[in-house]
Amino acid sequence: MSSPSFEIVRQFYTIMNGHQKSKAVEVCTKLRIAEHIAPESSKSVGELSKELQVHEDTLYRFMRALTSIGFFHEEEITDTNKTHGIFKHTQLSLCLRDQGVRDIIQMRVSPFQVLSWDGLLNSVKTGISNHQETLNYPNFWEYLKDHKEEEVIFNRSMTGLTNQYIPILLSFSDYSKFEKVVDLGGGQGLFLKIILTNYQNIKEGINFDMKIVIENNHHGEDLDKRYSDQSGDFFVSVPESDCYVLKNIIHDWNDESAISIFKTINKSIRPGGKIYVYDLINDLNLKNEKYPTGWNDLNMLMVCNGKERTLQDLEYLAKESGFKIDEIRRHSTIPNALGLTIFSKI
Structure with missing residues (x-):
């Protein structure tokens, strides 16, 4: 039997990591991150960390992980004088502004x-x-x-x-x-x-x-x-x-x-x-x-x-x-x- 392809292995790990993703979305709702970013705007991770009173570097790592499953979008930085970590909403993250969701x-x-x-x-x-x-x-x-x-x-x-x-x-x-x-x-x-x-x-x-x-x-x-x-x-x-x-x-x-x-x-x-x-x-x-x-x-x-x-x-x-x-x-x-x-x- 030949070894599974990289895509199959990645699909396998995506399934097995489901509990991590659901926990991350839960934490996102508890911190109410979505409500700290206006629907048509963006905000830096530095600003967010101060408003949420959380650890800035860890918040950035957390937000980066969320973007990989469609929650929030990190803006591309072309100006070398600007730092990474500017986030705006996606359709999924906008849902988190709703109390029912x-x-x-x-x-x-x-x-x-x-x-x-x-x-x-x-x-x-x-x-x-x-x-x-x-x-x-x-x-x-x-x-x-x-x-x-x-x-x-x-x-x-x-x-x-x-x-x-x-x-x-x-x-x-x-x-x-x-x-x-x-x-x-x-x-x-x-x-x-x-x-x-x-x-x-x-x-x-x-x-x-x-x-x-x-x-x-x-x-x-x-x-x-x-x-x-x-x-x-x-x-x-x-x-x-x-x-x-x-x-x-x-x-x-x-x-x-x-x-x-x-x-x-x-x-x-x-x-x-x-x-x-x-x-x-x-x-x-x-x-x-x-x-x-x-x-x-x-x-x-x-x-x-x-x-x-x-x-x-x-x-x-x-x-x-x-x-x-x-x-x-x-x-x-x-x-x-x-x-x-x-x-x-x-």
């Missing part, structure tokens, strides 16, 4: 993510994640209850992701026939608020989540009078409604738990009611694809013992809980993107 980054490198993935070998062997071993808790949700800072970052990051998805989700969603909408696991309530803003026909909207989440929700004085927060457990009972929203919820759970959620809804859904399930729809016909579905799927296993499901998987959940799938809607040009699966009671 920073929250997502902090969530992705938080201890619960890192610790959960330490159990990958065991999960490949057994098919499940042993959170008692990796997190010292029975599951991810119990872990969050005792780790308030991570819980706050997690909830804010979910809101940040929702903010990014909203235009796409609304483009293939229709709430014009519903009087009451309940967003199960709706977190800070952003998606429900946007739905209410766009559909005046809705008379009542309930943002339903765990007590620990609802207690931390804070709203402005201009809150829509139709909106309300309600704490509870969707494995036990949910408010009566003619539309339930499950956005990035079902993929958090294994089949047994997902079916239990749907059965709880089955007890309360009004005649003719619908369930709107927003999750990635895993298309197994896309082989060797470069979209992140495979990694999302593994992450759901490691963190939640969940999965990204195929259409057949969703049909199984529907059948086992007394529902049927009416329709699937998804973005027309983005394979394996977040889709909408509409359930109705049999």
Whole structure:
């Protein structure tokens, strides 16, 4: 067997160094470097080090590393009287000025993510994640209850992701026939608020989540009078409604738990009611694809013992809980993107 080419070796090391790059981006967000460089301007590493109160030479080495993966751009110096180390923004580094993006980054490198993935070998062997071993808790949700800072970052990051998805989700969603909408696991309530803003026909909207989440929700004085927060457990009972929203919820759970959620809804859904399930729809016909579905799927296993499901998987959940799938809607040009699966009671 011949030795691998230089390009193959470099690709290999690029993959294996992924943890270094994610840690560097995390530190960049914690230092808030992106906010110290104006969008259409540039700044020297000397100025940055003084503003950030960090070691100048190490900051320069740090910034140089970030430029190699597309964060910031070091300007070329042709004047020999000028020193190196003038940086400006790229499209990637500009994203770091957004609080929602920073929250997502902090969530992705938080201890619960890192610790959960330490159990990958065991999960490949057994098919499940042993959170008692990796997190010292029975599951991810119990872990969050005792780790308030991570819980706050997690909830804010979910809101940040929702903010990014909203235009796409609304483009293939229709709430014009519903009087009451309940967003199960709706977190800070952003998606429900946007739905209410766009559909005046809705008379009542309930943002339903765990007590620990609802207690931390804070709203402005201009809150829509139709909106309300309600704490509870969707494995036990949910408010009566003619539309339930499950956005990035079902993929958090294994089949047994997902079916239990749907059965709880089955007890309360009004005649003719619908369930709107927003999750990635895993298309197994896309082989060797470069979209992140495979990694999302593994992450759901490691963190939640969940999965990204195929259409057949969703049909199984529907059948086992007394529902049927009416329709699937998804973005027309983005394979394996977040889709909408509409359930109705049999």
